[in-house]
Amino acid sequence: MLDTIRDPVRQLAAALAFAPPSLAGALLLALAALVALVAHAIGVRLRAPC
Amino acid sequence: MNERHPYWSALLHATNGPTRLALLVLALAIALPSASFDPDVTDILTKILTIATIVLIGWIAMTAGHLAGDLYVARASGEGVDILVARKHVTQVRILRQVVDTIIVVLTVSGALMTFEPVRQYGVSLFASAGVAGLVAGLAARPMLSNLIAGLQIAATQPIRLDDEVVVENQWGRIEEINSTYVVLGL
Numbered sequence A: 001m002l003d004t005i006r007d008p009v010r011q012l013a014a015a016l017a018f019a020p021p022s023l024a025g026a027l028l029l030a031l032a033a034l035v036a037l038v039a040h041a042i043g044v045r046l047r048a049p050c
Numbered sequence B: 001m002n003e004r005h006p007y008w009s010a011l012l013h014a015t016n017g018p019t020r021l022a023l024l025v026l027a028l029a030i031a032l033p034s035a036s037f038d039p040d041v042t043d044i045l046t047k048i049l050t051i052a053t054i055v056l057i058g059w060i061a062m063t064a065g066h067l068a069g070d071l072y073v074a075r076a077s078g079e080g081v082d083i084l085v086a087r088k089h090v091t092q093v094r095i096l097r098q099v100v101d102t103i104i105v106v107l108t109v110s111g112a113l114m115t116f117e118p119v120r121q122y123g124v125s126l127f128a129s130a131g132v133a134g135l136v137a138g139l140a141a142r143p144m145l146s147n148l149i150a151g152l153q154i155a156a157t158q159p160i161r162l163d164d165e166v167v168v169e170n171q172w173g174r175i176e177e178i179n180s181t182y183v184v185l186g187l
Helices: A002-015 A021-047 B006-014 B016-034 B039-076 B083-113 B117-128 B130-140 B142-157
Strands: B165-168 B171-178 B183-186
Touching: A002 A021, A002 B016, A021 B016, A021 B039, B006 B016, B006 B039, B016 B039, B039 B083, B083 B142, B083 B171, B142 B171
Parallel strands: none
Antiparallel strands: B165 B171, B171 B183
């Protein structure tokens, strides 16, 4: 299951190859953090009673 | 779920912060191997994520313990329960909670420190010379440990409970707080 998540991350990292490595890495981590926070926010909203 | 499983419902609500942090750590751990940082930077970030995971486990364990205690006290001091029995349960839960908190904090801090190689080596050498070091540490910590064990005895045997009225050295007072290592009297 982790591979199905990692594959798009690898593809995104390959797409960012034009940027300097440190900048591309920082961008990748920032995107991952953003996705995690959005997923959490959606989960909280779904769990909250209507 | 709120009515059928009050503990799990309250736990989900109370662990909102740790869950957010856990998701963040998981996402960063998945993305980190694909990020093309220097090996040194990757090592530092990996260590930070490891420490965050250890702190998260401690945080969730402490929250779960507090909630279990609260639920137990709420059930034990509900309607129709003898007030003396309720006070007994409240006293026991408060002291046990402090002991459990202390153990969790010590384990979490040690776990986090053990991720650093020099600290781990020191820990291994301490274990290797456990005889002498244990004796020294035991002697140094004797007053604290004896107070802690006395606190546990008070929780178990209940010679005093919260809100009991007592006379100490000709002073009348009320038990306001029973901690793991001391008792607070309101004079």
